[in-house]
Amino acid sequence: MKSLFLEAIAYLGKKGVTYADIRYVDTVDELISVEDMRVDGVSRSHDRGFGIRVLDRGAWGFASDWRIGPQSVIAACDLAIAFAHASSSVTSDRVSIEPGEAAKGIFYSPCEIDPFSVKLDNKLDYLLWACRVMKEHKNVMHGICKLNFRRIDKSFFNTAGSDIRQVFTESGGYIECIAILGDEVQRRSYPNSHGSNIARAGYEYVKEMDLVGGAEKARDEAVSLLRAKPCPESVTSVVIGGSQLALQIHESCGHPAELDRVLGDEVSYAGLSFLTPDKLDKYRYGSDIVNIYADATIPSSIGSFFYDDEGIKAGRFDIVKDGIFTGYLSSMESASHIGALSTGCMRSESWNLPPLVRMTNINLKPGKGSLAEIIGDVKDGVLLDTNKSWSIDTMRLNFQFGCEIAWRIKDGRLTEPYKNPVYSGITPEFWKNLTAISGPEEWRVWGIPNCGKGEPVQTMRVGHGASPARFDGISIGGLR
Amino acid sequence: MNRKDFSGPIDALIRRSEADYTIVSASRSYRKVLRFSDFRVKQSLSDDIIGVSIKAICGNRAGAAVAGSLEASELGSALKDAIDIACSSKPDKSVIPPSRNGVSQTSPSVFCPITDKFSIAEAFSAVSGIFDMARRAGVNIAGTLIFGGDEELVMDSGGFEVFRPSTISSLKLIATSADGGSAHSCRVTRDISDIDIAAETDRCIKRSCEARSPRAIDPGLYECILRPEAVGELMSWLSYTAFGAGQLYDGTSFIKGRIGKKVMDEKLTIYDDGKDSGTLVSDFDCEGVSKKKTYFVRNGIAAGFAYDTYYGNMYGLGSTGHAVSLYSSAGPMPSNIIIESGNSSESDMVRSVKRGLLVNRFHYVNGLLDTRNALMTGLTRDGLFFIEDGKIKYPVRDLRFTDSIMDAFKRIGGISKERVLISDPAGDSMSVLTPSILVSGLRFTSNAG
Numbered sequence: 001m002k003s004l005f006l007e008a009i010a011y012l013g014k015k016g017v018t019y020a021d022i023r024y025v026d027t028v029d030e031l032i033s034v035e036d037m038r039v040d041g042v043s044r045s046h047d048r049g050f051g052i053r054v055l056d057r058g059a060w061g062f063a064s065d066w067r068i069g070p071q072s073v074i075a076a077c078d079l080a081i082a083f084a085h086a087s088s089s090v091t092s093d094r095v096s097i098e099p100g101e102a103a104k105g106i107f108y109s110p111c112e113i114d115p116f117s118v119k120l121d122n123k124l125d126y127l128l129w130a131c132r133v134m135k136e137h138k139n140v141m142h143g144i145c146k147l148n149f150r151r152i153d154k155s156f157f158n159t160a161g162s163d164i165r166q167v168f169t170e171s172g173g174y175i176e177c178i179a180i181l182g183d184e185v186q187r188r189s190y191p192n193s194h195g196s197n198i199a200r201a202g203y204e205y206v207k208e209m210d211l212v213g214g215a216e217k218a219r220d221e222a223v224s225l226l227r228a229k230p231c232p233e234s235v236t237s238v239v240i241g242g243s244q245l246a247l248q249i250h251e252s253c254g255h256p257a258e259l260d261r262v263l264g265d266e267v268s269y270a271g272l273s274f275l276t277p278d279k280l281d282k283y284r285y286g287s288d289i290v291n292i293y294a295d296a297t298i299p300s301s302i303g304s305f306f307y308d309d310e311g312i313k314a315g316r317f318d319i320v321k322d323g324i325f326t327g328y329l330s331s332m333e334s335a336s337h338i339g340a341l342s343t344g345c346m347r348s349e350s351w352n353l354p355p356l357v358r359m360t361n362i363n364l365k366p367g368k369g370s371l372a373e374i375i376g377d378v379k380d381g382v383l384l385d386t387n388k389s390w391s392i393d394t395m396r397l398n399f400q401f402g403c404e405i406a407w408r409i410k411d412g413r414l415t416e417p418y419k420n421p422v423y424s425g426i427t428p429e430f431w432k433n434l435t436a437i438s439g440p441e442e443w444r445v446w447g448i449p450n451c452g453k454g455e456p457v458q459t460m461r462v463g464h465g466a467s468p469a470r471f472d473g474i475s476i477g478g479l480r
Numbered sequence: 481m482n483r484k485d486f487s488g489p490i491d492a493l494i495r496r497s498e499a500d501y502t503i504v505s506a507s508r509s510y511r512k513v514l515r516f517s518d519f520r521v522k523q524s525l526s527d528d529i530i531g532v533s534i535k536a537i538c539g540n541r542a543g544a545a546v547a548g549s550l551e552a553s554e555l556g557s558a559l560k561d562a563i564d565i566a567c568s569s570k571p572d573k574s575v576i577p578p579s580r581n582g583v584s585q586t587s588p589s590v591f592c593p594i595t596d597k598f599s600i601a602e603a604f605s606a607v608s609g610i611f612d613m614a615r616r617a618g619v620n621i622a623g624t625l626i627f628g629g630d631e632e633l634v635m636d637s638g639g640f641e642v643f644r645p646s647t648i649s650s651l652k653l654i655a656t657s658a659d660g661g662s663a664h665s666c667r668v669t670r671d672i673s674d675i676d677i678a679a680e681t682d683r684c685i686k687r688s689c690e691a692r693s694p695r696a697i698d699p700g701l702y703e704c705i706l707r708p709e710a711v712g713e714l715m716s717w718l719s720y721t722a723f724g725a726g727q728l729y730d731g732t733s734f735i736k737g738r739i740g741k742k743v744m745d746e747k748l749t750i751y752d753d754g755k756d757s758g759t760l761v762s763d764f765d766c767e768g769v770s771k772k773k774t775y776f777v778r779n780g781i782a783a784g785f786a787y788d789t790y791y792g793n794m795y796g797l798g799s800t801g802h803a804v805s806l807y808s809s810a811g812p813m814p815s816n817i818i819i820e821s822g823n824s825s826e827s828d829m830v831r832s833v834k835r836g837l838l839v840n841r842f843h844y845v846n847g848l849l850d851t852r853n854a855l856m857t858g859l860t861r862d863g864l865f866f867i868e869d870g871k872i873k874y875p876v877r878d879l880r881f882t883d884s885i886m887d888a889f890k891r892i893g894g895i896s897k898e899r900v901l902i903s904d905p906a907g908d909s910m911s912v913l914t915p916s917i918l919v920s921g922l923r924f925t926s927n928a929g
Binding site for chain 2 (some may be wrong): 031038039041042043044045046047048049059060061062063064065066067076079080082083084086087089090091093119120121124128141142178180183184185263264265267268269271274352353354388389390391392393394395396397398400402420422424426427454455456457
């Protein structure tokens, strides 16, 4: 297989293209779902193919195929060149890039227990146990438990001489508890909602998750929400739990810092960004304690890698430092528009689509103290936890998030739960109201598997490190 | 590929299967995509993927596996996985083979040779023409031109076989002016020659000019004319949160427990019909079950749900032909939603509004806030206009709405006769054939940033 792609790189070199790269990706997935003590679905999938990207005459072309052989590879090379030349013919602007240094090697993400070697019976028994715990209460109508595993074996070759193979193993899982009383439906998830709990790790990650303990907590909280009051409308102090804060970082910092989006490439789908280049190194994005950074080197996160899909080495850099906006997520091409080098954020969902500028792990640096200490400083407010809904405008300014649960904070203590909480705001105003971040002991990376971008839409896996944090003067409310 | 290239390896696979019942749903999707902005084609690509889903049933136990190739070794490995999973799974009485006549079916042609032969050169020429028009008008233009096709095959161990080749094409445009005007246009069709590229571009450019210099207005409750793109977005969310039997089962649909009761205005009828020629015809699902016309809301009364074989058996109703996948636990979903047309025109609706808004399109809608009440939030995008005393007065800046769509659709002032097919060819395969709808109150909760 490797020789086939090296020959294709040589072929493209002989054709005299400015730059070309080839990705071959082989992916195996396993999904296991249990609902209400029945096996809802178990599936395995295997997918492989290659994509060829060519830069020539100042324009890009891309072609891919699932049929792997000399004929299909050369045909894809020629088609990618044809696309590049045709693109070049309709514009006078020319793409200029600076490829990174040639890299070679084989790299593996950490994995202690191969998840594909664990018997299905063991996985099902574990999920059924967690499900049984949730179903112990009469108002719990549905207990849903899921595990998912993935192995990605990706090879990358380019005309700069790179020859990189990366093998990633991913494991994840979560549970959802749906409690119903009359017309009232409440849901609690653990450890996170929307399947957002995946790590670059083996089956040892599943063992550490404690889905059974989480099932008991989810059950009790879902039932308690059935008779809880709606979250009252007010402007108040909020403490936001780590998983919800991860999504807040994702929507209001990660996406607006994508340089291709800033430059207008996403306007026909997801929109633009308020973080325009004139704001770089000047703009006050948040309070002095806001330090947000990208780090693609965190070993156990699904937002990590060794080299991106342009062959640029994974790294760490600041996006917001001491409250000031300082950096973009970028590619070779987008970085050239601001006179910079790529920050190594180009990734593709699969072999069949070209890479886009994507988040890696976008993290809020921890502060000091425990969650209890942060709550202890609140006289009157709420603790918000676990995402339920999300929405943000085309410039990434006006946002509204719904959470699964809120707890009233009174005189530094958690009191009653509130149902259906939402909070909303404008991105920089919100981050300027950040007054406390809990410490490293509360900090963890949340693996989010469903970030959508591009046309055709590409669903990417990203990570966000966060610890619970307090914001003052935030608009909250309760729906119905 | 021809039908034999597809069915040959799969037929051989099914004959080898030792499961009690084996079904295979194979699909190939091939597209050419030109994505452009700032007068440059930023992405030009050829994408060709194949997925072969195999479901094995052993007694009342099911297992599924997917191969991304037609190679015999890959298919054999997937079949073995599917049987192994079925043998390790737990019995479930709702697991049964799909119910059909067991004979091969012929699908109506949705394959257009013009689209199939459309060339890269023709595509770039079209995009070049779009750039020229936008330059002359002094607006920026972005969008996608997509053309290609799909091949879908369903075969089972009972001798059933159905194959459908189809073509697809689309043009999506967003025109933006320096002074804040923005407009959107999207046409999706099987036959690319049905898209009048110059006319679509011209309309989008003119609409962006009409939307220039938007003024800020206060959020609040407004009468609203929701144009088809806006209605289509809301319907897409309802198909995900309300219309499938999975949402009936888990109790989260706004229709659950309300069948036969009034849930929306009597003017409103919402159904799914994969055989309606006004939609992107898709007449069988991945289980090979013929799609039935399925009402969700009929004259404002909650009417029913979309079923696949599993949920159909669970509820004793049979499949309506809305299975989404052989291996996913997501449950059935509609794919060809239709809203019955009314007898108004958009200009009639504008004349009837005392103080309201004309909404072209929504952005980033989320329907998970409270699905039992179809509560959603989202923002307007690409053209929002203030209407006063029956006239469109001026463009306004975008607003966020947060409201129950079930409640908003209880207050319908009019439905247009004209309908538009809404679909996102770069996203999922769902389409919505919808009119414009006048609602007498939609709650806007804040100004966009």
